[in-house]
Amino acid sequence: MDEFEKSKRQLLDLLTANIEQETIDYVRQEMQQAAPESVPTANELHAYFQSPDERTVLSTYQQVLAMDKLLEYAEVSLRTLCDLIRYQQLKQFGIVHSVEEFAELFQLNEQED
Numbered sequence: 001m002d003e004f005e006k007s008k009r010q011l012l013d014l015l016t017a018n019i020e021q022e023t024i025d026y027v028r029q030e031m032q033q034a035a036p037e038s039v040p041t042a043n044e045l046h047a048y049f050q051s052p053d054e055r056t057v058l059s060t061y062q063q064v065l066a067m068d069k070l071l072e073y074a075e076v077s078l079r080t081l082c083d084l085i086r087y088q089q090l091k092q093f094g095i096v097h098s099v100e101e102f103a104e105l106f107q108l109n110e111q112e113d
Contacts, residue, residue, distance in 0.1 A: 020046065021042075023049075024045050024049070025042070026069070027066055027069040028042060028045065030069040030072070031062070031065055031066065031069060034065060034069075035062075035065060038059070038065075040066070044056070044057055044058060045058075048063065048066060049066075049070065086102075
């Protein structure tokens with residue numbers, strides 16, 4: 001493997017670890033709000049998310065809550081990604097020229113619905 005490929009692999013690994021930690025932090029914060037007395041550690045959540053079908057120290061309630069919060073996070077992330085793609089396409093076709101125009105366009109559409 002050449003230097004570029006090694007560097008690319010290291011960057012990808014770093015980004016993956018960062019995203020995993022950010023996701024677990026989000027899930028733990030949301031679980032803290034929903035059930036403050038029942039928040040698993042970051043390591044327990046990580047192990048559960050890596051192998052949800054394996055035995056876990058999480059209670060059934062914790063498993064359901066953790067998976068619900070994980071799906072919620074994925075939903076928000078997907079929505080953000082879709083909005084970025086929409087913005088890119090509309091800007092490329094000259095329909096909008098700024099993020100402000102894009103936001104105004106979607107605010108108008110929501111008000112009409």
